[in-house]
Structure formats: C-alpha cells, structure tokens
Amino acid sequence: GQQLNQSPQSMFIQEGEDVSMNCTSSSIFNTWLWYKQDPGEGPVLLIALYKAGELTSNGRLTAQFGTTRKDSFLNISASIPSDVGIYFCAGRGAGNNRKLIWGLGTSLAVNP
Amino acid sequence: EAGVTQFPSHSVIEKGQTVTLRCDPISGHDNLYWYRRVMGKEIKFLLHFVKESKQDESGMPNNRFLAERTGGTYSTLKVQPAELEDSGVYFCASSLEETQYFGPGTRLLVL
Numbered sequence: 001g002q003q004l005n006q007s008p009q010s011m012f013i014q015e016g017e018d019v020s021m022n023c024t025s026s027s028i029f030n031t032w033l034w035y036k037q038d039p040g041e042g043p044v045l046l047i048a049l050y051k052a053g054e055l056t057s058n059g060r061l062t063a064q065f066g067t068t069r070k071d072s073f074l075n076i077s078a079s080i081p082s083d084v085g086i087y088f089c090a091g092r093g094a095g096n097n098r099k100l101i102w103g104l105g106t107s108l109a110v111n112p
Numbered sequence: 113e114a115g116v117t118q119f120p121s122h123s124v125i126e127k128g129q130t131v132t133l134r135c136d137p138i139s140g141h142d143n144l145y146w147y148r149r150v151m152g153k154e155i156k157f158l159l160h161f162v163k164e165s166k167q168d169e170s171g172m173p174n175n176r177f178l179a180e181r182t183g184g185t186y187s188t189l190k191v192q193p194a195e196l197e198d199s200g201v202y203f204c205a206s207s208l209e210e211t212q213y214f215g216p217g218t219r220l221l222v223l
Contacts, residue, residue: 042203042214097168098143099157
C-alpha cells in the first residue's frame with residue numbers, strides 16, 4: 001500500500017530557531033496536508049496543498065508541494081514554545097476516495 | 113461551533129470484551145471518517161461514511177470491527193471481541209468538503 005516517509009522522527013531545538021521537516025512517497029499524491037497534534041487532542045490542519053509546486057504560508061509556517069508530487073516539506077520559522085507537538089504529513093492519492101495516508105510524525109520540542 | 117466529539121476519551125478493557133466508541137461529527141457534515149493510530153505506527157484510515165452509507169471501508173482490519181452511522185448523524189465503532197493488538201488511539205473526523213476536522217480521539221487499551 002501507499003506509505004509516507006516522514007523525517008526527522010523528532011527534533012529538539014532552541015526557541016527562535018527555524019525548523020524543517022519533510023515527507024516523501026513512492027507514489028504520486030494529489031493533495032498534501034500538514035497537521036499538528038497537541039497532547040490529548042486530535043490532529044489540527046495547518047496547511048493544505050493541492051497543486052505540484054505550490055508554496056503556501058500560514059503565519060510562521062511554510063509548506064511546499066513537491067514538483068514530482070511525491071514529496072512535501074514544512075518549515076517553521078522563529079520557533080516558540082507553543083510550537084511543541086507532533087507534526088504529521090498526510091496525503092491523498094488519485095481517485096475519488098478521501099482517505100488520508102499519514103506519515104509517522106515529527107515530534108518537536110522547543111527549549112525556551 | 114462545536115467540534116468533533118468522541119466518547120469515551122479513554123477505555124481500558126480485557127481481551128475478549130466488547131467496546132463501543134462513539135463519534136459526533138460537526139453538525140451538517142455528511143462525511144465522517146474513522147482512523148486509528150497504534151503505538152509506534154502511523155495513523156491509518158479505517159472507513160469513510162457519506163451520511164449513513166459506507167463510502168470506503170477498505171481500512172477496516174477484520175470482521176471484529178463494526179461501524180454504523182444510523183440516521184447519518186453520530187457514528188459508533190464497535191470492537192467485538194477485542195484483542196490486544198486493537199489497543200491504540202481511535203480518531204474520528206468529519207468534513208463538509210475536503211478539509212477533515214478531527215476529534216480528540218479515544219484511547220483504547222486492551223489488557
């Protein structure tokens with residue numbers, strides 16, 4: 001089945017640093033999504049990407065849909081303590097189904 | 113506007129018992145999804161309802177899992193009988209169109 005490789009698995013950074021994480025797939029996706037999960041909560045959508053090459057920002061977050069349609073990255077600039085959490089990439093393949101394929105997640109810790 | 117709610121938040125049961133999880137989607141959302149995250153693994157799709165109909169149930173692990181959405185509002189996911197490998201976090205999500213909004217999940221532990 002389709003799988004997403006997300007890296008890094010975890011990161012520990014200082015407040016103010018920039019962060020980058022990415023996902024790759026062996027198959028093409030039509031949609032790339034980035035979610036964040038806080039402890040005890042469900043994933044919350046951060047950014048949605050629908051076209052190859054698309055670069056989208058949401059505040060300090062920037063994500064890109066790779067031109068090959070097999071990868072995506074998420075950057076967080078000037079990290080702050082509330083950025084702590086697990087970040088997931090998710091993709092939706094071709095066809096009419098709406099199921100999301102997920103990466104394993106990147107656990108981010110920010111040292112104030 | 114109320115978000116997706118799930119009940120219970122936690123459940124601890126013994127192997128062989130039955131557990132029923134409930135999801136209340138955002139009002140007006142015809143699409144309802146169930147996902148599961150087993151510890152150390154990725155979140156995996158279980159199934160997708162459009163109103164009361166099962167649109168895609170390709171992710172359901174086996175026939176011990178039964179999902180229903182009578183009346184097209186809330187949904188239940190029953191596991192009977194539960195096995196150790198069913199432990200994990202069960203997420204429900206709902207959507208009007210593309211964007212899926214997730215509930216807080218039910219943490220299931222089977223002993």
